[in-house]
Amino acid sequence: MTAIASILNDKFQDSILSIQETKDEFPTLWVNPGRIVDVLGFLKNEVARPFKMLYDLTAIDEQARNHRQGQPDSGFTVVYQLLSFERNSFIRLKVPLTSEKPTLPSITSIWPAANWYEREVYDMFGIKFQGHPHLKRILMPQTWEGHPLQKCHPARATEMGPFQLPESKQEIEQQALQFKPEEWGLDNTLEEDDLMFLNLGPQHPGTHGVLRFVLQLDGEDIVKIIPDIGFHHRGAEKMGERQTWHSYIPYTDRVEYLGGVMNNFPYVMAVEKLAGITVPDRAKVIRIMMSELFRISSHLVWYGTFAQDLGMMTPVFLMFNDREKVLDIVAAVTGGRMHPNWFRIGGVAQDLPTGWKKLIQQFIDYFPKRLKEYDRYVMKNGIFKARTVGIGVYSTEEAIEWGITGPGLRATGFDWDFRKKQPYSGYEQFEFDVPTAQNGDCYDRSKVRIEEMRQSLRIIQQCLDNMPEGEFKSDHPLTTPPRKKHTMHDIETLINHFVHVSWGPVMPAGEAFCSVEATKGNNGYYLVSDGNTNSYRTRIRTPSFPHIQFVPEISTGYTIADLMAILGSVDYVLSDIDR
Template sequence: MNAEAGNTVYSPAASEIAEALAERLGVAGLIPQPTADGITTLWVPREKLRTILHCLKHELLSPHVMLFDLTAIDERQRIHRQGLPDSDFTVIYHLLSFSRNEDIRLKVALRENDLLLPTVLDLWPSANWYEREAWDMFGIVFEGHPHLRRILMPPTWEGHPLRKDHYARATEKEPFTLPDERQDIEQNALRFVPEDWGMSRRSEESDFMFLNMGPNHPSVHGVFRIALQLDGEEIINALPDIGYHHRGAEKMGERQSWHTYIPYTDRVDYLGGSMNNLPYVLAVEKLAGIEVPPRAEVIRVMVAEFYRIASHLLFYGTYAQDIGQLSPIFYMFIDREQVFDILESISGARMHSSYFRIGGVAMDLPKGWDKRIREFLDRFPGRLDDYDKLVMRNGTIKRRTQGVGAYNTREAIDWGATGPGLRATGFGWDYRKARPYSGYQNFEFEIPIAQNGDCYDRCAVRVEEMRQSVRIIRQCLDNMPEGPYKAEHPLTTPPPRTRTLHDIETLIQHFLNVSWGPVIPAGEAAVTVEATKGLNAYYLTSDGNGMSYRTRIRTPSFPHLQMIPMMCNGMMVADLIAILASIDFVMADVDR
């Protein structure tokens, strides 16, 4: 079935999968849902959820092996729900199959007075944090979860912030005060009690030492804490504690117009710049049915790859610095500044350019745009060769990182690892190749892989990715199409200048599109890109007005930090520093 309603489409596979599950498991009542992204979406009965998930992961010929995302939505104020089951809250499981190269989205309808679901932690270890987040933000209780407590909000927080009845702005509350007795309560809530974290204070042979690493420590790359359980210097357990950087990016997405939210996306993985804009604007364009001109697509690819280089250079320098080699970061920052000079000349800004727009880019390339880029491309590969000698062939670096923090492909997939962290295990899966977007299918480049899945290989993959980015940018340089830099579509925001100053009607349209934002058709769409640190996705729900009803940001760093205990148990504290350096994360990408 391939019926269309507006800009929503039934996935051709939805009915087939529903019939196969019904035949194999005897599950009735699976309801397909059309979506703007065409991903197979099925509503499933709560009592059959685990049976269906187990079948999809273990019993199908080409299974859906990765829990890509788990989130929820408060449906109570949503208007456009025609044809969908009655639901106050909906929990959404997004699964990924590499062998099929397909996704499936399962939805479970819940009533407000019965927000209970079974945990799937035994199926995917990555579900631990996702389920805690769904409880923290929405109040969904996952029965059987061993540690269902706050993860992004402080332990003393009252309410569940992504519910529609939870306030969004400080001005909706009384002015903040902190009386002495309240301060004592807040201070006491931050005390580290090993038993609360599931840790024991002693074994039969020895008493354990507990060490707080962070939340302010140069090696944790942001406001992030790890509670270490140590036997001497050997790590027995390491529990990450996140949320110190949480600022409600998803809640903000439900209070900003579709257009004015774009700058907020820059600040999620703040090292990725406009790379963060891309999945967001692509998702809005799917909802609106906007086709982006070829020139805009190539410009987007070129800018995104420059931000990939900038992010990887910072990773490369801090990776060496964390292990004890101070010189490389100074050389690499010179190259990074040159990248930002190029981006500034194109967009007017450096780290946070917010250059991508709904329908294209903010402005066309300036005169002489190619000269500085060509100079950089001619010089940079030689610099990378020098860094190979300085870092990758350094004996101390090798001894500190080879065989440290290793995991295999199966473990990576179970924990939700993507990007270089997955490809370092020998699995050559890159979203730009597997599911090309923005015209990536028109570019020639290789997928760098390694074999050992350790700290060294995670760095080696990123180093080679920079060389491949140079190849892609050179092709953009040599094959930049002519034509418009933004689509001629009424929902493109803001409208092209040629349609802005023509007469009073076009000026009014510009004013309304910028100040109030375009009205995007009702529907749902998720778009994923191969971002600097792994797969980054925006899952947007429109209720047919000028703001998103639900903005879900699936970031790569969130599941990656969950892997820390698995990677470092039995290692030394110094090894943990190397492991953290090799993950390549920023806390804004984790906490949002």
């Protein structure tokens, strides 16, 4: 029993129903539903070295599961994952729900960030949270019937009737999209002044995708912001339950579509934890090298579009041109560009091609000079500074309260990077600095990302100089079928090869979580296996979801023009929010 599990066991005694062993070795405790608020409040506010961040909140429909491994009886399980920065550790709490109408008390009084997470659990599973300030659907349309992540809900379009949109239904859908201020507790007046409501999006260049903000305005000043997400929702987690372990990898590329193989990274590592697969050193270093190339590629997209949002045209063309140089390297190595889905369970798809060093070295030699030029064009530009310095400010404490990770957290002066604090894939062997700033404003978030590109170049150079010899993929039977030449010698090997190629591997029953320092913050996959060829539950913890929930908190009181700068500085992707 871990120290924190022992503390909770002593403090809450009969309220701790069970302590579960998991493949990721996180302390995992089952808690009585009636005491979950007390336990969470204790972990955040009272325990020594507290768990200040609500890292994730999700649920599992247990009704079709076969391998519970002694876990408490549960029709639905609500899962809370917390992060303590002082302990540098996670804890996972699970609450079993057995009622036909599952209900739990809301924890929005403890973490305001729980608002969207609880709405998502209600939307996807039908679990209600008593005391929630506005419990309504968040990803699905308000007119949707059923809860998609329940096991009884269809997973494929072929399991449903043909889609139809008669005029009567179209009217209902249009009415459901109408924003009603009174439903959100908003007034039409403020101290006898009339307020205006403005729709920003879902089709607006400043929202960088199909994202809608309803703004309550007093002249040019923002009084209230109501984000409306879900327009880009494609059921990525539901698809994780129907695809085999290998065939789901291409879907991960499309979650944060600018991060490329970095989306594969946490998924394949979580599967590897489930199966106990050891990855060769060469594959680990290749993964790091390709991920850092995609960090540069993604940051270049952010840099150029952010400058464009604030009125500059030249930088976006130059930066996209440099991004093409990165994607040319990606294409030469993987055969793909934005979505190469090149990582594999146990390693990567193939070894590095002839001439890879020269190609990457040319870019490493070329790019630093360009970054200096961009500093002169953008970061030293007086208009850019006027639009970003002192705008969208928040503190380290506020960032942690709302679940902010990545550059947005480090811009407040907090030196926290998962590559350093909880290194994975061999990052502990690399020398690089963690860029931080102090003011937590739009300008400082920019400074951090720009310096990150320079540090990525350092990491990539070390990959070139110290690339290990050896295999690019594990020979573990769950990730690599027997070699073809061996299948002709005995029937067992032939059957093994056939089953793995046609059905895919069967992963041992259990659960595991793995996360990476992705381009926009911390990205993680929580996987539950029921001892089958596909995942029983695939949970994707994306950074953009909490980041956009935080936007109203840092934008109120500013103008619409300031909101454009704040949105650009957050650096989100809609598919990362909606999944």
